[in-house]
Amino acid sequence: MNNYIWINPVVEQMYKNNLKQLINELNIKGYKVVKGSCQQKKVKNKFMSLCKKIDNHIILDTRCPAAVDYIKQNIELDGIHIPQIEPILIHAARELFDLYIKKDERATLTITTPCESLKELGKNIFKQEGKDRIFFKTWNEMCETFNIEKVEKCLESPIPLGFFKELGQNVLELSGKKEMIEGVTRVINNEVNARLIEMLLCKEGCNNGDGV
Numbered sequence: 001m002n003n004y005i006w007i008n009p010v011v012e013q014m015y016k017n018n019l020k021q022l023i024n025e026l027n028i029k030g031y032k033v034v035k036g037s038c039q040q041k042k043v044k045n046k047f048m049s050l051c052k053k054i055d056n057h058i059i060l061d062t063r064c065p066a067a068v069d070y071i072k073q074n075i076e077l078d079g080i081h082i083p084q085i086e087p088i089l090i091h092a093a094r095e096l097f098d099l100y101i102k103k104d105e106r107a108t109l110t111i112t113t114p115c116e117s118l119k120e121l122g123k124n125i126f127k128q129e130g131k132d133r134i135f136f137k138t139w140n141e142m143c144e145t146f147n148i149e150k151v152e153k154c155l156e157s158p159i160p161l162g163f164f165k166e167l168g169q170n171v172l173e174l175s176g177k178k179e180m181i182e183g184v185t186r187v188i189n190n191e192v193n194a195r196l197i198e199m200l201l202c203k204e205g206c207n208n209g210d211g212v
Contacts, residue, residue, distance in 0.1 A: 001106045001107065001108070002032060002100070002104060002106070002107040002108075003030050003031050003032065003107070003108050003110070004031070004032050004033075004034045004096070004100045004107060004108065004109045004110070005026060005031040005032070005033055005034070005109070005110040005111075005112065006033075006034055006035070006036070006092060006093070006096055006109070006110070006111050006112065007022075007033060007112055008089060008111075008112050008113060008114055008139070009158040009159065010114040010139075010154065010157065010158060010206050010207050010209065010212055011112055011114070011139045011212060012158070013154040013156075013157075013158045013207065014139075014151050014152070014153065014154045014207075014212065015151060016154075018151075022148070025148060026146075026148075029146050031110065034096060034099075034100060034109075036092050036095040036096050036099065037095065039088045039091035039092045039095065040088055040159070040163075042091055043063065043085065043086075043087075043088050043091060044163065044164070044166075044167065046083075046085050047059070047061075047083070047085060047164065047167065047196065048167050050081075050083055050085070051167065051169055051195065051196065054081055057079060057080065057081035058079060058080045058081065058187060058194055058195065058196070058197060059080075059081050059083060059195065059196045059197070060077070060080050060081065060082045060083070060197050060199070061163075061164075061196065061197055061198045061199045062082060062083055062084075062085050062086070062087070063085075063087045063088060063163070063200075064087065064117070064199055064200050064201050064202075064206075065087060065117045065118065065121045066115060066117035066118075066201040066202075067180060067199040067200060067201040068082065068199070069117070070177060070180065070201055071180060071181075071184055071199065074181060075181065075184055075185060075188070076188075077184075077188070078188065079188065080184075080187075080188070080197070086125070087118060087121070088159070089111065089113060089118050089122065090118075090121065090122060090125060092111070093109075093111045093122055093126070093134065093136075096109055096111070097109060097126075097131060097134050101131075101133055101134060107133065108133045108134070108135065109133065109134045109135070110134075110135045110136075110137055110142075111134065111135070111136050111137070112137055112138070112139050112142055113136055113137065113138050113139070113209075113211050114138070114139065114206040114207070114209035114211050114212045115138065115202070115206065115209035115210050115211045115212075116138060116210055116211055117201075118136070118211075119136045119137065119138050119211065120136075122134075122136035123135075123136050138210075138211030138212070139211055139212045140211050140212065141211075153207055153208065153212055154207045155207070156204075156205075156207060157200075157204060157205025157206055157207040157208075158207075159205065159206065160204065160205050161173040161174075161175055161198060161200065161204070161205070162198075163198060164196055164198055167196070169195045169196045170193060170194055170195040170196070171194065171195065171196045171197075171198055172187060172192060172194035172196070172197050172198065173198045174197065174198065174199050174200070175199070175200040175201075175202065175203050175204055175205065176200075176201075176202070176203035176204075177201065179203075180199055180201070183197070184197060184199075
């Protein structure tokens with residue numbers, strides 16, 4: 001049986017000086033580390049296409065499900081469009097599932113996540129679609145289960161605020177609960193002009209997620 005594992009970019013950044021050692025350790029524990037193609041561009045293009053298609057609504061960033069849930073729970077989002085665009089991590093999981101699970105009936109795939117929110121989203125999506133043998137685990141869970149030495153969080157996110165800058169849209173960049181609430185409220189009250197609202201629940205990015 002082949003047990004494949006995908007290391008998310010936050011964890012790669014955390015272990016950047018000892019990544020080869022980490023990969024070897026995972027191999028010893030029965031996991032083969034796999035990589036897919038870059039999904040960032042695909043997600044960015046989906047938002048670009050949406051901006052061209054919808055011209056009467058402000059568009060909300062959906063890459064961070066925890067941010068979307070938090071805003072929906074605290075603000076009435078009248079006039080703001082929440083698209084059905086999945087996070088980058090889910091796009092990566094879909095590609096790797098097709099590459100490694102469909103062609104091998106005995107294979108498993110573990111997707112590591114930087115937070116509980118992405119873990120739960122991934123589990124729910126693939127369960128609803130009837131796709132098994134793919135598992136979503138936070139990096140903290142992997143370290144605890146397999147006795148992997150956990151290193152300090154990285155200071156900078158591999159995908160920081162500014163993801164949408166090159167789209168040529170009027171983007172409001174927000175991270176952290178307080179900044180998100182204040183920023184989205186100002187947009188709704190027409191105090192700030194924005195075409196697209198970028199949001200990360202963890203201040204400064206996923207490197208501060210609760211799963212790493």
